[in-house]
Amino acid sequence: MSDRTRSPLSIPLPRPRYGARPTMKDVAARAGVGLKTVSRVVNGEPGVTAETEHRVQEAITALGFRRNDSARVLRKGRTASIGLVLEDLADPFYAPLNRAVEEVARDHGALLINGSSAEDPARERELVLALCARRVDGLVVVPAGDDHRYLEPETAAGLATVFVDRPGGLTAADTVLSDNFGGAREGVAHLIAHGHRRIGFIGDQPRIHTATERLRGYRAAMAAAGLPVDESWVSLGPTSPDRVRAETERILTGRPSPVTALFTGNNRVTATAVRVLARFPRPVALVGFDDLELADLLTPAVTVIAQDAAQLGRTAADLLFRRLEGDDSAPQRVELPTRLIVRGSGELRPAPGTAL
Amino acid sequence: MSDRTRSPLSIPLPRPRYGARPTMKDVAARAGVGLKTVSRVVNGEPGVTAETEHRVQEAITALGFRRNDSARVLRKGRTASIGLVLEDLADPFYAPLNRAVEEVARDHGALLINGSSAEDPARERELVLALCARRVDGLVVVPAGDDHRYLEPETAAGLATVFVDRPGGLTAADTVLSDNFGGAREGVAHLIAHGHRRIGFIGDQPRIHTATERLRGYRAAMAAAGLPVDESWVSLGPTSPDRVRAETERILTGRPSPVTALFTGNNRVTATAVRVLARFPRPVALVGFDDLELADLLTPAVTVIAQDAAQLGRTAADLLFRRLEGDDSAPQRVELPTRLIVRGSGELRPAPGTAL
DNA sequence: CTGAAAGCGCTTACAG
DNA sequence: CTGAAAGCGCTTACAG
Known part of the structure; x- marks a missing residue:
């Protein structure tokens, strides 16, 4: 067997994930500094000499270090992510709503985790609870069901929730609807x-x-x-x-x-x-x-x-982030106007004599 | 001031998030058992007597405990989430692709984090790296740019990547295209x-x-x-x-x-x-x-x-999960057929004499 | 059947 | 300007 044959070490193993990645500890060791100094450089905190910073940066590049936000999240308490649950990501009505929520999340430096309830209350619940388990900071929900008591422990713990398109079964939450x-x-x-x-x-x-x-x-x-x-x-x-x-x-x-x-x-x-x-x-x-x-x-x-589906999404997400920034005023119910667009099919008159 | 006026304690504080939530430790204390026993019950592991399990369950309900998957993820090394980056979540072509990826992720018990590149390579990169920092298990990308060397440290560390709709600038990745x-x-x-x-x-x-x-x-x-x-x-x-x-x-x-x-x-x-x-x-x-x-x-x-946008998404996501399950065969390039749908506009003939 | 200890990779609170 | 220690909430590896 030459060196070029497959090594016996490549026998189907579950892929290494984190283990294979350098950590701050590795960077610190290579740069010959303390862990906290690496943290300072990675997060752009002040109080590091140019020379030290340079050594750390070099170690980061050499090792291909990328901060593990999972660990950060655990310590900081905020995940900088929000959840969106709607009926169907593929529906031409909901897709622009989805995009609008994404844009607002992005403006606030948050990622968006989303999914379709398929109009099934059980699936909605399962999805929402999975998002809660990931500790999303907030939730925008197009409710499929009308009983959201399962969310009470979450909201009590500080989860912000906004219902959009339809009211949910939780009086304490903000709601954004069309007229x-x-x-x-x-x-x-x-x-x-x-x-x-x-x-x-x-x-x-x-x-x-x-x-x-x-x-x-x-x-x-x-x-x-x-x-x-x-x-x-x-x-x-x-x-x-x-x-x-x-x-x-x-x-x-x-x-x-x-x-x-x-x-x-x-x-x-x-x-x-x-x-x-x-x-x-x-x-x-x-x-x-x-x-x-x-x-x-x-x-x-x-x-x-x-x-205006995008406006529904934008309004809901804006409200959500306002809550996340500390607004604890009374829950709001926003109603957006609809617009009649006259094009022809609605102006056809009944055939003479048929409208009686 | 009566008891019903706002308590001075409700002065705008950043919302409590994790602090307010019971942990396994709290559950263990209340049930009078060890931490590991709670973990066993929460994860449905065997080796707990019915009576102990009952006590733990009761404590869970009473406290409104919900496992924090952020912590779990940190320890286990897999996040059970995948990322999808495409051009525009709202586009009627990409929305069904998005939904299809979601369905496959759901079948595998994974959540989907997604976002729009808006056809901007810099935005694509930023989004992809944010997903990597969250340590998604895999990535489905409709590339906006053609240079994906920034992904190399990630793939080297085991991140699975599939490009869909367009080839990416990473020869090691699977690719799913239409013809x-x-x-x-x-x-x-x-x-x-x-x-x-x-x-x-x-x-x-x-x-x-x-x-x-x-x-x-x-x-x-x-x-x-x-x-x-x-x-x-x-x-x-x-x-x-x-x-x-x-x-x-x-x-x-x-x-x-x-x-x-x-x-x-x-x-x-x-x-x-x-x-x-x-x-x-x-x-x-x-x-x-x-x-x-x-x-x-x-x-x-x-x-x-x-x-078939949904089929593109499904194929890409299937490939991704096959990689996550350990398939380390050579990168694939899948090409899906297109279909001519004859409806009328394509069968109009040129006016006599105009086609010369 | 049950649990104490160590550790995942970061940040926080402190001390020097 | 810098870093050692403790801790976020779980799971792993082990011992009883």
């Missing part, structure tokens, strides 16, 4: 103003706060116009394309007098409804909650109630 | 097959590997068909809507013989080009790299070369 009720009411009123009297509503599962708030806005707009709501026009449930497609078709073809317009409760519902409408024999007006990329290019272009 | 060259070649060949001879190409900045690979595919398809490329038809640069809009208009109106078709180099370019084409006086064929939501509903629907 779901007002936005939906405005969108439905917009359809009514264009002559519609029979309007369908397709939304997310009723245990989701935004779904019921938007439904409430729908009902308020209908009531304000003195219009009755036939319960067969209303459908809450999972936003899977299959269900939304089936429900859209059911509501559009309802007998004896089908709806002439549709209000869709979020981006996923709208995307599927638009596909059904594209193949539907008669025109149906549509206003959707949440904006969609390319919505302006469809025929007709899609009128929406837009919320 | 950018082949996909673009196929898309352009598709346009040629529909009668086009003058085809424009608008892509991302030339320092980005995917941009130049796709351009190479364009040139290969043109060359294979014996078609000359007028360099005024080709534009690489930032994907900001302003630049892409201006370049699209320039290329479409080029004198004396403007292009009859366009190949767009990624999702952001396509979204802007589609907007220009929608208002353009004559029809122009289009094939875009990357699929877009609602692309099937535009008029004409957009023909694309789709890559």
